[in-house]
Amino acid sequence: MNEFNESHDTGSVREFTVSDADAGPYALTEGPDGALWFTLVHRGAVARRDPDDGLVTVHPDGDGPTVITAGPDGALWFTEYRAHRIGRLTPEGDYASFAPRTPGGGPFGITAGPDGAMWFTLSSADRVGRVTVDGEVTEYPAPGAFPSALTTGPDGALWCTLNQGNAVGRLTTDGHGTAYPLPTEGAGPVGIAAGPDGALWFTEIGAGRIGRITVDGDITEYPLPDPAARPHAVTAGPDGALWFTEWGGGRVGRITVDGDITSYALSRTDCEPHGITAHDGALWCALETGSLARIEVRP
Incomplete structure (x- = not known):
């Protein structure tokens, strides 16, 4: 599948059509091959955008592929929310998937852990899972309700948003969990990432705020100019x-x-931007209406 013509250019933002409007580009990551990989959640596929010519190759793998990230084994790992599985795809197109121990858990977030394994959330089951690159799965109780996104923190622990628990959770690699309640009611945290300042940063989709939490649990919230932004x-x-x-x-x-x-x-x-990642010196985000947007980083 070839990339369509560029659809929007404002100088700092450029958009590229990469699928039909109903395919649903959802999350994206830079792969170990230097390409941009993204999920097509409604089509049941994972796609690759070549960094040189923009050629898009679609791999029809996964059922409801959602969040995607690069693993320590040179493959792409992603959650399959509808199939309740964890998918693995090599840059060459070899696909495998692994079932969590809890059926119907609704895997959503996924990240490469500090221990050489992949960690994921089971949002519907209030659990956090670990899968080795060989497919061995372990699960632990999440420290709160509806764990969503997760990332590895600078302290060697896993940090996740607890969307329905209105908190941020910390989980050690041996399964010990701690929850840090948010100051704002109904914040509904979703995304989370390790920042360059040694803290974790997260989005509050229900409150229109960006949050920051230190590894000691101190929380600061920053209201966005548009309270209805739904970060x-x-x-x-x-x-x-x-x-x-x-x-x-x-x-x-x-x-x-x-x-x-x-x-x-x-x-x-109404372009519905979801996932975002750094790639090729810029920021790229997935628009569920069928495009990828590139935002130039200016001095």
Whole structure:
């Protein structure tokens, strides 16, 4: 499948159509091969965008592939929310999947852990799972309700958002969990990422805020200019700032570690930006309406 023509260009934001509007680009990551890999959640596929010519190759693998990330074994790992499985895809296109121990758990977030394994959330089962690169699965109780995104923290623990518990959770690699309640009721945290300042940064989709939590559990919240922005995913950028998607307003936001906020408009307010990642010196986000957006990082 070849990349379609560029559909939107404002100088700092460029958009590329990569699928039909109903395929649903959802999350994306830079692969071990230097390409941009993304999930097509409604089509049941994982796709690759070549960094040189923009060619898009679609792998029809997975049922409801959702969040995707690179693993320590040179493969791409992703959650299959509808199939309740964890998928693995090599850059060459070899696919395998693994079943968590808890059926119907609704795997969502996934990250490479500090121990050489992949860690994932089972949102519907309030559990966090671990799968080795050989497919051995272990599970632990989550420290709160509906664990969503997760990431490895600078302290060697796993940190996750507890969307329905209105908290951020910390889980050690031996399964000991701690929850840190958020100051704002109904915050509904979703995305989380390790920041360049030794803290964890997360989105509050229900409160229109970006949060910061230290490894000691101290929390700071930063209200966005648009309270209805519904921030979704967040990632560390190559410029020392945090970047996030504003699902409710069709924008990409940037926040410095000091709390200064900038926003970049996408082509449509209803383009539904979800996942975001740094790639090739820029920020890229997946628009569920069928495109990938590239946001230039300026000095």
